[in-house]
Each structure stands twice: as structure tokens, then as C-alpha cells.
Amino acid sequence: MSRIEDREITKQLQEGSLEALGMLYDRHRNLVYRTALAITGDVDTASDLLQDVFLRLYRFAERIDSSRPLEPWLYRMTANLAYTWVNRNKRWLFSLDDLGEWLIGAGKDTPLEMVEFKDDWDQVQNAVTKLPFPQRVVIVLYYLNDLPLQEIADILEIPVGTVKSRLYYGRIALKKNLGIGLFGAGEIHPGFNYKGT
């Protein structure tokens, strides 16, 4: 049902309907915003990427195959624009990291770092943003968006084996970043509340 409606709205968009763009924005904004937010870890950047993705949807509407679902296109564009943003900010972020280490000394797990993490959700998001970009995108699409491996492969235009590999090494890096190995076998995090209440 939703797919068919998207198809019809996309056709209207291709005819230049701004109202159609607004309808698609209302329908898919959460998908784009949350994906951008999880990849970048920055609310302002996610807002900018949200605007940019839908601006491009309007500008490149004629190139979109309206017979196919729109979500993969939105995921792909979000990932591509986030990649550009991460690359642009990499140098700046690294220099800030260096400055931070210089200011607080070389030690890790300082009191300042400890209070930055309010709860498990913050720790997980922080660990995700430390992943190399290719692993980060796969982790977000898999865990946040619940996409199957084949669909992730189609969106990123990479073999499904590469998706599995990035997911595998992403998991290892996440566990390392989160210190999961510190806990007993089968126990993820003492006192973690899955319902998030």
C-alpha cells in the first residue's frame, strides 16, 4: 500500500509538484533524519543532511525509477552525503582530538570522559561514531533500520559478502569500544534495560 502510494507521489514529483515533495518529506523524514543522526552523531548535521537529501530528491527526481521503492534511494543518498560530511570534517575532528589529549594528558577514561556518557545509549552512539565510515554505515543500516544484508548490499552497491565482513569487524570494534569483554560470557551490560525506560 505504502509502496504504491510512494510510486504515485514520486510520479507527481517528477512532474514538478512541490506538494508531492512535501508529502514524501513528511512520510520519510524520520527515516532520513535518524539514519543521518546515527551516522554523524550530530543533530545539526543531521538536520542539514535531511534538507539536502530532499533537495536532491527534488532536483534529481527525473532520474529516479518510480516503479521501485523509494527508501533504498533515500538511504543511499543519506549515506553518500554523510560520507562527504565525515570526510570534510575528518581533519578538523582529528586536530580537535589531538588538542583534547594535549589539554588533559595522554590518559584515557578521564573523569571528563566518564561524565560525558549519561547512559548506555550515549555510549553506544559514541562507539558507533568512532567506527571507520564503511563499517559505521553498515552497522547503522543493520541495527537502526533493521535492513536485511541483501538490501544493505543493494543500497551501498557492494557484494553481500562485503556487508557481512563490515558487520563482523564492526561488531568486534564496537565490543572493543564498549569494553564488552569486561563482562561475563552472555552478559552484555550489567543492569542494561532493553526497553529503555
Place this chain on the structure above:
Amino acid sequence: MNEDFDKFISVSLKNWTARHKIPPGGRLILLREIESPRPDKNSLSWKIWSFVKQYALEPENLQDLYDEWLWEPLPQSKSWYAHIAASWRLSH
């Protein structure tokens, strides 16, 4: 163990992202941008900047200006502010 880990990561990411709401006015800003895309001098950003420059207003007055144009809070967008700030610096 992987199932527990998967659930931990999935629930944490979903809850973290759900905690952050999309700033209001996004749809309106989007449609305005398309109707008057930058660097078109008819764009909203350009009009606001021109107004600021013409009347030598302080950046704090942007909220009042924006209220007058869109009747909405200022967009919480880094690039938008960067655009205004860069324009502001060029003009002074």
C-alpha cells in the same frame, strides 16, 4: 551471546536517535529553498542577509526577522548559520 549484543546495540541506537526530534519548520524551509535556491538573490537567506546588511542589524535581531518572514523559530542548522555568519563577516 551475539543475539544479546545485537539487541543491545539495536535498542540503544533506536532509543538514542528517537530521543532527538526533528527541528520544526523543516518542510517549509525545504520548499522555500526550492522556490528560491541559493545563491539566487531571491532566496530567503539572501533576503535576510541583505536586510541585515542594509540596516546594520546585529545577528541577535535575526530571530525577529525570521519571525517576520516565516513566523517560526530560526532553523537550528549549522550551515545556515555559517552562511549568515560568513555573509556578516564579508560585510564588515
